[in-house]
Amino acid sequence: MKQDLDRVRNIGISAHIDSGKTTLTERILYYTQRIHAIHEVRGKDGVGATMDSMELEKERGITIQSAATFCNWKDHDINIIDTPGHVDFTVEVERALRVLDGAILILCSVGGVQSQSITVDRQMTRYNVPRIAFINKCDRTGANPARVVQQLRDKLNLNAVMIQIPIGLESDMEGVVDLITMKAIYFDGDQGDQLRFEEIPAELQDEAEEKREELLDAASMFSDELMEAMLEEQEVTEEMVHAAIRKGTLSLELAPVMLGSAYKNKGIQPLLDAVNMYLPCPTDVENIALDLDNDETEIPVSNNPDDDLVALAFKLEDGRYGQLTYIRTYQGVIRKGETIINTRTGKKLKVGRLVRLHADEMEEIEEAGSGDIVALFGVDCASGDTFCGGKLNWSMSSMHVPEPVISLAIRPVDNKAQGNMSKALNRFTKEDPTFKTFVDHETNETIVSGMGELHLEVYIERMKREYGAEVEIGAPQVAYRETITRHADFNYTHKKQTGGSGQFGRVGGYMEPFEEGEYEFVDEIVGGVIPREYIPSCDKGFQASMKKGTLIGAAITGIKMVINDGSFHAVDSSDMAFQQAAKGAFREGYAKAGPIIMEPIMKVAVEGPSEFQGAVMGSLNQRRGMIVGTFEEGNYTVVEAEMPLSEMFGYSTTLRSLTQGKAEFTMEFSSYKQVPKSVAEDLIKAYQDEKKEG
Amino acid sequence: MGYEPLVNQNPLRVLNLGRGSKQLGLVMARAGLGKTALLVQIALDSILRGNRVIHVSIGESIEKTKAWYDDILQFILQEHSVSRPHELIDMIARHRMIMTFKEDTFSRPRLEERLNDLILQDIFRPNCLVVDGFDFGRADRSTVEDIKEFLESMNLQAWFSATSHRTDNRVSPAGVPAPCHEVDDLFDTVILLKPEKDATIQLEIIRNNGIDSDAGIGLNLDPSTMMIKEG
Ligand SMILES: Nc1nc2c(ncn2[C@@H]2O[C@H](COP(=O)(O)OP(=O)(O)O)[C@@H](O)[C@H]2O)c(=O)[nH]1
Ligand SMILES: [Mg+2]
Numbered sequence: 001m002k003q004d005l006d007r008v009r010n011i012g013i014s015a016h017i018d019s020g021k022t023t024l025t026e027r028i029l030y031y032t033q034r035i036h037a038i039h040e041v042r043g044k045d046g047v048g049a050t051m052d053s054m055e056l057e058k059e060r061g062i063t064i065q066s067a068a069t070f071c072n073w074k075d076h077d078i079n080i081i082d083t084p085g086h087v088d089f090t091v092e093v094e095r096a097l098r099v100l101d102g103a104i105l106i107l108c109s110v111g112g113v114q115s116q117s118i119t120v121d122r123q124m125t126r127y128n129v130p131r132i133a134f135i136n137k138c139d140r141t142g143a144n145p146a147r148v149v150q151q152l153r154d155k156l157n158l159n160a161v162m163i164q165i166p167i168g169l170e171s172d173m174e175g176v177v178d179l180i181t182m183k184a185i186y187f188d189g190d191q192g193d194q195l196r197f198e199e200i201p202a203e204l205q206d207e208a209e210e211k212r213e214e215l216l217d218a219a220s221m222f223s224d225e226l227m228e229a230m231l232e233e234q235e236v237t238e239e240m241v242h243a244a245i246r247k248g249t250l251s252l253e254l255a256p257v258m259l260g261s262a263y264k265n266k267g268i269q270p271l272l273d274a275v276n277m278y279l280p281c282p283t284d285v286e287n288i289a290l291d292l293d294n295d296e297t298e299i300p301v302s303n304n305p306d307d308d309l310v311a312l313a314f315k316l317e318d319g320r321y322g323q324l325t326y327i328r329t330y331q332g333v334i335r336k337g338e339t340i341i342n343t344r345t346g347k348k349l350k351v352g353r354l355v356r357l358h359a360d361e362m363e364e365i366e367e368a369g370s371g372d373i374v375a376l377f378g379v380d381c382a383s384g385d386t387f388c389g390g391k392l393n394w395s396m397s398s399m400h401v402p403e404p405v406i407s408l409a410i411r412p413v414d415n416k417a418q419g420n421m422s423k424a425l426n427r428f429t430k431e432d433p434t435f436k437t438f439v440d441h442e443t444n445e446t447i448v449s450g451m452g453e454l455h456l457e458v459y460i461e462r463m464k465r466e467y468g469a470e471v472e473i474g475a476p477q478v479a480y481r482e483t484i485t486r487h488a489d490f491n492y493t494h495k496k497q498t499g500g501s502g503q504f505g506r507v508g509g510y511m512e513p514f515e516e517g518e519y520e521f522v523d524e525i526v527g528g529v530i531p532r533e534y535i536p537s538c539d540k541g542f543q544a545s546m547k548k549g550t551l552i553g554a555a556i557t558g559i560k561m562v563i564n565d566g567s568f569h570a571v572d573s574s575d576m577a578f579q580q581a582a583k584g585a586f587r588e589g590y591a592k593a594g595p596i597i598m599e600p601i602m603k604v605a606v607e608g609p610s611e612f613q614g615a616v617m618g619s620l621n622q623r624r625g626m627i628v629g630t631f632e633e634g635n636y637t638v639v640e641a642e643m644p645l646s647e648m649f650g651y652s653t654t655l656r657s658l659t660q661g662k663a664e665f666t667m668e669f670s671s672y673k674q675v676p677k678s679v680a681e682d683l684i685k686a687y688q689d690e691k692k693e694g
Numbered sequence: 695m696g697y698e699p700l701v702n703q704n705p706l707r708v709l710n711l712g713r714g715s716k717q718l719g720l721v722m723a724r725a726g727l728g729k730t731a732l733l734v735q736i737a738l739d740s741i742l743r744g745n746r747v748i749h750v751s752i753g754e755s756i757e758k759t760k761a762w763y764d765d766i767l768q769f770i771l772q773e774h775s776v777s778r779p780h781e782l783i784d785m786i787a788r789h790r791m792i793m794t795f796k797e798d799t800f801s802r803p804r805l806e807e808r809l810n811d812l813i814l815q816d817i818f819r820p821n822c823l824v825v826d827g828f829d830f831g832r833a834d835r836s837t838v839e840d841i842k843e844f845l846e847s848m849n850l851q852a853w854f855s856a857t858s859h860r861t862d863n864r865v866s867p868a869g870v871p872a873p874c875h876e877v878d879d880l881f882d883t884v885i886l887l888k889p890e891k892d893a894t895i896q897l898e899i900i901r902n903n904g905i906d907s908d909a910g911i912g913l914n915l916d917p918s919t920m921m922i923k924e925g
Contacts, residue, residue, distance in 0.1 A: 154796065157755070614811035621817040629756035629792030630808070632799045640756050642787075673784075 005283050005303060005371050007076045009275055010328070012083040012096060014124070015106035016114040020136040024106060024262040025069075025080060029359040030191065031268055032071035032078070068315070068326050068373045070356045070363075073272045079373040083120070093120070095384065097127040098396075099314045099328040099373065102249075102279030104271065105133045109143035109169075109259070113151040115607055115666045121156045128285075130249045132274055133158070135259040138166050138266070139173045145259050154633055158255040161218040163245065164270070165211050166259055167201060176259060176267055177204060179212040180241045185270060192265025218254060219244035242277050249278045282371030287330050289386075289394040292343055299394070301330035305369045308332050309340060309389035312396040313376075316383050316431040318466065324355075324375040330396065332389050334374070335367040340387045343395050353377040382430045404436050405600035405645055405669050407449035408456060409474035420469035421446070427467075428459050435459060449479060451669060453649075478646040480683065481598040481672055482549030483558040487512040490589035491565065494581035504572035505530075505581035507538055508565030511589045514558050519546060522562040530566035534578040538563055541582025550587065551595055551680075552687040557672075561586075597680045600645040603670040606655065607638040608663025615658050623647035624676070642670060703921040705732075705897055705913050706739040716846050717903065719853040722874060723887035728895055729855040731920040732887065733824040734762050736853050741789040745821035750805070751794040752827035759792045759826075769919050791818050797829070802841050809848065823852040830856045831873040838877045854881075868906050890914065894923055 015021040069080045083096040083103070103124060107113060124131060133152055135145045145166060152160035164176040167184055175186040177200050184201060188194040200208050216236065220227040223244035229236050248254025256278060260267015283303045289310055290296040301310055309332030317324045327334070334340065336354045341347070355375050356363045368374040386395045412418040425437045425448070435455070437448045450456045453476055463469040491508040507530070514520050521539045530538065539561075546556040566581075604625070606616050610632060616639050617627055625641040648667065655663055675683065719736075723729050737747040751759045763786065771779050793808060812818045823845065830838070845852045858871040865871050870878035871886075878884060884900040895915040899907050914923045 613808070614815065617811060617817055618815045621815065626788060627791055627817065628760065628787070629794060631756055631794045631796075632804070633796035634799060638756075 005369075006281050008281050008371050009076055009078045009279055010081060010099060010101045010282065010371070010373055011078060011275060011279055012081045012100040012103040012129070013106060014083045014103055014117075014120045016108070016111065016117045019106045019108040019111065019114075019117075020262045021106055024104075024134070024136060024268070025082070027262050027265065027268045028080065028272060029069065029071055031193070031272065032073050068357060068375075070358050070373075074276060076276045077372075078272075078275065081373070093123060094127070095314045097123055097129060099312065100129065101282060101285045102275070103129050103131040104275070105131045105255075106136050107133060107148050107152075108140075109135050109138045109145050109148060110140050112144075112148045113155045115605065115664050118155060118605070119666050119668070121158075125252070128252060130252055130278075130280055131255060132249065132271070132278060133160060133255055133257045134267075134271055135257065136262050138169055138259050139171065139261040139264045141170050143169045143173070145169075145257075149257055152255065152257065159218065159248070159253055160255045160257050161215050162211055162259075163215055163256045163274075164258050164267075165204065165208055167204065173261055173264065173266060176270065177208050178270065179208060179215050180238055182208065182212065187266045187269075192268070195269060216241065219248060222247040222251070222254065246278045250280050250284055282330075287396070289330065289396050292393045292395055296395075301370075301396075303370050304331050305333050307370075308391040309334055309387065310392060310394050310396065311340075311387045313379075313381050313383060313385045313387065316381075316427075317375075318427055323378050324357075325377075325379045325381060326373065326375045327387065328373045329368060329370045331370045333367050333369050334387075336365075339390065341390055341393075342381055343386045343388050343393050344382070345385070349379060351376065352379075382433070384433060402434060402451065402669055403479070404434060404449035405451060405479050405602075406453065406456065406476050407447050407479055408476045409440070409443070409445040409447055410460065410471040411445065411473075413470045413472060417469045417471060420467040421463060421471060424459075424463040424467035424469050428462070445474070452667065476649065478599060478644075480552060480554040480675075482551050482554050482556045482595055483598055484511065484513055484556075484590065484593035484595050486594045488589045488591075488593035490585040490592075492581055492585035492588050493567075494577055494584050496577075502569075502572040503574065503577035503580065504569035505534065505537075505574075505577040506565075506567040507541075507563055507578065507581045507585040509561065509563035509585070511562070511586070511593055512560050513593075514560035518557045519543065520560040522560065524562055524564040525566065526564075529568070530563070530578070531568055531573070534568065534573065534575065535563075537575045537578035538582040541579035542586050544579070545583050545586035545590075549595065550590060551597055552683050554597065556590075556595075557598075597675045597683055598672040599675045599679075601670050601673045602643050602645050602648060602667045604641050604643045604648070604665055604667050605638055606641075606663055606665040607636070608659050610635045610637045612659045612663055613637045613639060616655070616663060619651075619654055619658055623651070624679075643667075644675070645669075704735055704739045704742075705915060705920065705922055706736055716849060717851050717882045718842055718845065718880065719851075719883040719885070720870075720874060720878065720881040721853060721855045721885045721887065722858050722871060723855075724860060725857050727887045727889060728915075728917055728920050729857070729887065730762055730826050731766060731918070732885070732897075732915075733826050733853060733855055734766050735920045737763075737790060737822070737824050738766075738786065740822040740851070741786055746789050746819060747791075747822045747824065748809075748818070748820040749790060749792050750800075750823060750825040751792065752800045752825070752829070753797045754794055754827060756792050756794050759794060763790070766919050770921070791820070797827075800828070802837075802844055805841075806844060821851065823850050825852060825854045828854055828856070830854075830877065835877050835880075838880055842880050869900055887915075893917060895920070 013021050013025055071078050081096050081100045083093060105121065107117060135148050137143065138145060149160050149162060152158045163179050165179065166173060167175045167177060175184060177184050182200060184198045186196040186198065188196050216230060219241055220230055223240060226236065226240045226244045229240060245254065245256055249256060256274065258267060258271050258274060262268065287301045288298045289301050291299055309329065311327045311329040311334060313325050313327050315326040334351060334354065336351055339348050339350050342349065354365050354368060355377065356365050357375060365374065388394055412421045428435050429437055435450045437446060440447050448456060460471060460473060463471060487510060489510045493506040494503060496503040521542060523535050525535065542561045549556045613630065620627060620639065620641045620643065623643060624647050625643040628640045628642060631638040655665060721729050721732050737749055740747050749759060767783060776782055856874050862872040864875050866875040866878045868878055870884055882904050883902055886898040886900055888896045888898060890896050895917050897913045897915055901907065915921060916923050
């Protein structure tokens with residue numbers, strides 16, 4: 001298959017809520033000729049923006065789906081991957097970041113770099129995603145692109161350089177000056193379709209020249225050719241500048257800044273040109289697979305269409321077209337009718353329908369080459385699975401999935417809701433590995449758990465809207481854990497004589513703290529003192545005990561169980577008897593092993609005007625927080641702290657009233673830590689009381 | 695507490711520096727020799743003596759400043775076993791606070807306001823301050839005097855770092871290079887870091903608790919941790 005990977009762009013658009021991501025995406029899709037009318041976001045015509053296929057999203061004004069949309073601009077195929085902007089959706093964000101090669105970072109010209117932009121940008125840096133900044137809403141009162149550029153430098157540590165300057169701001173915003181061609185660009189027509197190129201307005205000439213100097217200085221760091229041309233005062237060609245900017249952008253050492261107004265149709269086409277010129281194509285980026293047949297050795301994928309297929313399922317979507325699995329191919333070709341293998345399950349499957357999602361339609365295709373993003377129809381798999389062509393056994397997914405930190409009980413309101421709820425839960429848990437569900441056998445309640453309050457709320461709303469499953473919800477609960485702090489021996493005999501056959505089993509050994517994982521079972525039995533067939537029974541008994549600790553009934557983690565002694569009875573020993581013996585042994589050891597309670601600790605960043613710094617620190621301190629540090633710039637500060645999740649319920653209300661709504665915060669899971677003694681005592685007492693009542 | 699390795703090879707502890715409560719110290723070196731690492735060692739020494747330390751970073755982010763501690767601790771823990779590493783890391787985090795400022799945001803009134811916020815609300819009561827990135831080249835004598843007076847009034851021990859330049863040959867009578875050659879008398883203790891041929895760093899004490907020392911009192915330090923070289 002012939003393929004021109006140079007002309008493929010897989011990009012994300014990331015933004016703080018309300019910066020104009022949906023509007024900009026809509027404009028891009030319009031200009032790329034795929035949709036023929038622009039519907040305003042939250043518009044009155046009821047059609048709504050094309051990308052926001054989800055009702056809920058429109059209502060909340062946040063983008064939580066990362067569907068991929070295909071479009072074409074000047075002979076380049078562009079896949080736009082919608083990246084969720086909220087950190088509660090960590091795995092979804094990270095997975096989207098994995099499949100995209102470059103990104104547009106949208107900023108509001110008034111709001112500037114806000115909390116979500118900081119978080120998402122940090123993640124982009126972690127995933128080495130080159131980006132172009134687009135300062136949107138230059139038509140708004142108070143627009144100040146220069147300030148935003150400074151913030152990009154200070155807050156995000158980007159080497160941000162303007163490649164355009166605005167022609168007028170606020171209601172006078174007319175167009176932009178391109179600092180590379182040194183031409184003014186105006187956007188004529190109702191939809192800004194017609195670009196008009198003019199001389200730079202006289203009053204902007206000096207500023208344009210000054211900013212061009214800055215741009216050339218920054219760009220010349222990435223091109224000897226440009227550097228020489230400048231030093232020797234020879235002609236600096238457009239090609240030289242483009243090449244230098246591209247190089248700087250790809251190495252993440254330069255962030256070109258563009259500007260405009262999505263709403264007023266200004267600046268979008270040059271942005272698309274910049275995507276083609278400066279953002280990477282699939283072969284510019286190194287992607288790593290893990291060889292499952294070879295101890296998960298890391299291997300770079302080849303991007304070669306002639307090699308065996310390697311594709312990552314990064315998004316499952318149950319939308320208007322049915323069940324879609326979005327995949328990105330990294331090498332090889334995926335073809336309709338061919339058989340591929342899911343390397344996680346080992347299951348083979350036949351590629352049925354293969355489609356490409358345009359903004360307004362679904363296109364059936366026969367094949368998709370490496371570097372492409374397409375969707376499979378009706379495939380049973382989980383998000384994060386890897387497909388290979390049969391010759392390889394690789395995995396693209398090595399992402400660490402954090403354990404949920406918060407949970408709540410849900411109760412369907414009626415029978416119909418009951419059935420729909422299980423359908424929805426089944427689906428969601430496949431889509432998102434950080435969203436989990438189980439039934440608490442003591443209370444018979446269905447529990448859902450996830451990475452934050454908003455994370456769970458969104459799924460509960462989706463349940464209602466997409467599946468018609470109305471549920472009542474309980475109060476959110478922090479997912480505490482229990483663990484041990486020291487080595488402890490056990491030696492327990494389970495013996496029961498009830499009428500006929502009895503039960504007998506003795507299990508001896510020790511437990512100790514295990515930092516590398518949640519649980520490890522080590523069999524050191526010699527001489528058959530516990531028969532082979534009952535070794536798994538011991539393991540089972542231990543694992544069952546781990547589900548519920550004795551301190552507060554929380555799950556136990558971080559324990560290594562070693563058995564090295566025991567005895568059995570020819571008639572009375574059984575699988576059951578050894579499971580019981582193991583449970584008894586666990587209880588005995590656990591009591592001696594210094595058990596403690598652990599709680600999820602969140603990394604919290606509060607930002608706002610400096611005048612509130614004292615009050616903010618006080619409020620965090622009162623909530624058992626540990627202040628890690630503060631950052632101050634002019635009259636703006638950030639306070640970073642490590643906070644127990646249990647203390648953060650209702651914090652947004654507190655913060656709002658403390659700062660007249662001028663500060664905001666973000667929160668991200670950090671680690672589990674031991675709860676202080678007084679808190680542990682309260683938790684234990686509450687658990688005891690609850691047990692008495694129940 | 696089982697943290698002997700951290701103590702035994704800490705240059706401050708060995709030289710018995712950094713004990714006076716109001717003492718003002720200065721660490722000077724050319725760029726890239728390990729001033730920040732030495733400030734971190736000063737902070738660690740102080741924390742292990744039971745103090746609380748504020749690490750002021752001018753022109754650096756919280757994350758990067760924190761990374762200095764994490765990296766140095768990790769390095770130490772790789773080389774020496776400590777009975778409860780997590781407890782140690784946690785203890786250090788609880789006794790340290792990072793305060794970072796954009797270059798032109800740092801000033802005495804700002805620092806005073808911040809420290810008062812912390813102390814009055816009983817959030818964090820520091821005994822020691824390390825200040826990294828203060829630009830002595832742009833500060834005049836009265837600014838430094840002002841800060842010194844404030845720190846004394848707060849009963850704080852404090853350590854500043856300063857960058858000297860190869861091209862600037864000015865020195866004070868005591869042998870302290872520019873840009874601190876006109877303010878060095880304000881400091882009770884002055885340390886100079888110099889590169890050695892064997893890639894170690896020579897720590898030279900110019901003044902120790904107000905007493906100028908003859909050149910020669912020095913130690914060889916590991917450049918990655920600023921701890922005393924073994925053997
Ligand atoms: N004045 C102005 N408003 C805009 C612009 N772009 C978007 N908006 C408005 O800002 C609001 C949020 O836009 P939206 O695209 O939903 O932002 P998102 O949350 O990032 O997807 C909507 O009311 C838009 O109409 C712009 O360039 N100028
Ligand atoms: Mg949106």
